[in-house]
Structure formats: structure tokens, C-alpha cells
Amino acid sequence: MACCLGSALLLLLLLLGSASSAGQNHCLDAAEACTADARCQWLRTEYVTQCLARSASGDCDLARCHRALRRFFSRGPPALTHALLFCQCTGTECAERRRQTFVPACAFVGSNPSPPSCLEILEACELSPVCRPRLLAFQASCAPAPDVCLRGQGPRCLRAYAGLMGTAVTPNYVDNASARVAPWCDCGVSGNRREECESFRGLFTRNRCLDGAMQAFDSGWPSILQEQLDSHQDPGHSLLQISSADQSLEGSSLLAILSVLALKPLL
Numbered sequence: 001m002a003c004c005l006g007s008a009l010l011l012l013l014l015l016l017g018s019a020s021s022a023g024q025n026h027c028l029d030a031a032e033a034c035t036a037d038a039r040c041q042w043l044r045t046e047y048v049t050q051c052l053a054r055s056a057s058g059d060c061d062l063a064r065c066h067r068a069l070r071r072f073f074s075r076g077p078p079a080l081t082h083a084l085l086f087c088q089c090t091g092t093e094c095a096e097r098r099r100q101t102f103v104p105a106c107a108f109v110g111s112n113p114s115p116p117s118c119l120e121i122l123e124a125c126e127l128s129p130v131c132r133p134r135l136l137a138f139q140a141s142c143a144p145a146p147d148v149c150l151r152g153q154g155p156r157c158l159r160a161y162a163g164l165m166g167t168a169v170t171p172n173y174v175d176n177a178s179a180r181v182a183p184w185c186d187c188g189v190s191g192n193r194r195e196e197c198e199s200f201r202g203l204f205t206r207n208r209c210l211d212g213a214m215q216a217f218d219s220g221w222p223s224i225l226q227e228q229l230d231s232h233q234d235p236g237h238s239l240l241q242i243s244s245a246d247q248s249l250e251g252s253s254l255l256a257i258l259s260v261l262a263l264k265p266l267l
Helices: 002-016 026-036 038-052 062-075 078-086 092-100 118-126 131-142 153-163 191-205 208-224 244-249 254-263
Strands: 171-173 181-183
Touching: 026 038, 026 078, 026 092, 038 062, 038 078, 078 153, 078 208, 092 171, 118 131, 118 191, 131 153, 131 191, 131 208, 153 208, 181 191
Parallel strands: none
Antiparallel strands: 171 181
């Protein structure tokens, strides 16, 4: 355990970097702001520790890592957790820091030596009472209306995206050269279900509302680190509920529901 804690503290130091780069690296600024907040830092230390821990087989304990990640985003100050997740970068050093923030070696990749099929990820999500409603909420909140992303949609989309962290679909930045995000999966072995597979992955890789929301997040950067985002949502618009109009879809496959939601204009 001491070894794991030592590794966790070392990784935290690597994530924090040096104070001299503060103000030039938004991801570093976000990490330092989290460190200055007792609750954010405690929850962050917990997920780093859990994601670095090893199971009896020697692999990372993915279930514990994911639970700790979900606690970080559900209990941490939203202004700070979102700042860590959506910090904007102009260079590869910052982008790599952003990609590594949530310990992708475990939380994102797990023990897979190569990406599994996205259909496998989707099926795992479909069987999970935690993942299934969160993926539906992400699609409902981030899918564009017929032609445009609606005004005020961005914050809801980012909250729903953050809700996927610590689930079977856990997305991450795919490299340090762009702001592209995707789950740890591909569609190379999807056979005659290739179109379904690409449709699911496209929720992340071809989602202009998600891309726009992530870019717009940077415009409010100074206030993001100084004020808490309003965490009280209208119960009638909970991100983790399927609207009453969609209750008839319960029991249907996620692909079928996502396809229906994709065709509906957002309320």
C-alpha cells in the first residue's frame, strides 16, 4: 500500500508541474486550483491512488478506479473538476498533461493491450445500470438539432460528457496533438456491424456540439477557477433521466434508443 501511495504522490507532483508555467498552461492552472481546494484534492488523490493500485493478478483494478473517478465528478466542485477535464491547450506539453490527468493507463485503457471493438464497449454499457442512463443522457444533451447546436446546450453537454467518466464508455483525449476525444475502442473488427460501430464512435469523434462546447468552455476560463458552477439543476431536466416521452424505449437496445434520440430536436 505504501508503494501505491508513493506512486500516487509522485504522479500528483508530475501533474502539478512547476509554478513558473502557471498562467501559460491551463491544465496546470486547473491542477493547482484543485490542489488548493481540500475536497477536490482529497477526491483527486483517491482516484489517482485507486487507478494506480494493482489487483491480485497484477493488472490495474479497473472497477475501483472507475468508482473513484465517478466519485470525483459527482462529489467534487464542478468548476474545478470540469476545469481539469476541459482545460484548453496550445502546445503538446499541455495536451499531454490533459490526456494523462485521469490515469488513462487504467481508467481509459484498462488491461487491454489493444482497443476492443466499440460494439463490445457499447454492449457492456447496455448491461450496466450506471453506464446506460449516462450514455443516453450524453446523447440527449449533446446531439445537435436538425441543423444547429442550440443556445445554452454547451454546459448541459459538458455535464453529460463528464458523467461518462468512470463508466464502461469512459472517453479521453486520444493524443497530444489535438482535442479529439473517444472511448478506448475501434471498429476494425466489427464485421457486418461496422456501420453500427462507427455510429456509436461518431457520438464522440463527429459531434460538433461536443466540440463546440469544449472550445467555448475556454471563453469563461478566469471565472471558472474562481466560482463554483451552479450544481442545482431543474429536476425536470435531469441529465440522468430519460424523458417521459421515451419511457416506452426502456428495454430497447442502446443503439436503437440512441438512433431515436439522434433524430429528435432537443428540448
